[in-house]
Amino acid sequence: MAKLVTIERHIMAKQKQFPSATGDFSALLYDIAFAAKVIGREVNKAGLIEDMIGKTGSTNVHGEEVKKLDEFADLIIYKSMDHTGRLCVMASEENEDVLHIPEKYECGHYVLLYDPLDGSSNIDANVSIGTIFSIYHKTSEGERGALEDCLQNGDKQIAAGYIIYGSSTMLVFCTGRGVHGFTYDPTVGEFLLSHENIKIPKRGKIYSTNEGNSAHWSEGTKKYIEYVKQIDAATNRPYSGRYIGSLVADFHRNLLYGGVYLYPGDNKSPNGKLRLQYEANPLAFLVEHAGGAASDGYQRIMDIKPDSIHQRTPLVIGSLDDVKEAEDFIQGKK
Ligand code: P6P
Secondary structure, three states: OOOOOEHHHHHHHHHOOOOOOOOHHHHHHHHHHHHHHHHHHHHHHHHHOOOOOOEEEEEOOOOOEEEHHHHHHHHHHHHHHOOOOOEEEEEEOOOOOOEEOOOOOOOOOEEEEEEEEEOHHHHHHOOOEEEEEEEEEOOOOOOOOOHHHHOOOHHHOOEEEEEEEOOOEEEEEEOOOOEEEEEEEOOOOEEEEEEOOOOOOOOOOEEEOOHHHHHHOOHHHHHHHHHHHOOEHHHOEOOEEOOOOOHHHHHHHHHHHOOEEEEOOOOOOOOOOOEHHHHHHHHHHHHHHOOOEEEOOOOEHHHOOOOOOOOEOOEEEEOHHHHHHHHHHHOOOO
């Protein structure tokens, strides 16, 4: 009988390593796990609920169509967190401005940034989608958090993770001591430890990118993608092309199997499509703690100083050797 380690038991065991811990951080992680259960329930039966599939008719700050489940997930996370007294401010990919804690509630000393439902354009096609989150310490002076709390470099993250709503619902997170995956068991209503201390292979055989954009790519990017498709048994080429079009799903597969995901900048979108604060930084935190790497093709993602909460960044992320090789091509060294 596999040892049944719930996420609560796992977090408590980690918390015991820090006698000064107040339990606030652990409780914040439980709150996220709770929100994940509620979102997962709706995502998994969305197709059966009148009016949960489809568009809201509105667009978000990025001019993208907002799906009904996007709005639902965004609200669930905010409402699960706004009254706990653990957070001082939040920021969501779905909301233009930072999300303050209502005056009637106390503020805490943590900051939560999140993409409530990434890949939502895939919802109606029943493709895996995900929630991505980052946690920082409060740095601003005032009692209630501020925009500056949401503009910290990625290497100031104290935790990050994602929930993938796929063939099963999994919560993968890291608090700086290993990357751990928990699979949701609906029969007991718990996330159970299923992937302890995940390490990404140093080199993979998978590349993930939208080749439909290749006409706009730089010469370096084009050369790298051509390189991984060439036949050379000594370097395990050609790689396999795998692209789901849902970042959490593509990242999760590469984290477990090895490989590299690229959403590069190009002559149409020099900063690429993905958001630094809600997508690149949390996944960069995870992949580095799993032994991989994340860059914009030139610099480490977690070294980038954010100027705005919605800024985009090119992203090359995955197995250490694959990311370094992609950087060499992008920088014209190969
Ligand atoms: P494209 C989804 O909209 C998303 O933000 C990521 O989840 C995904 O990897 C990417 O965009 C897909 O973008 O341009 O290839 O459709």
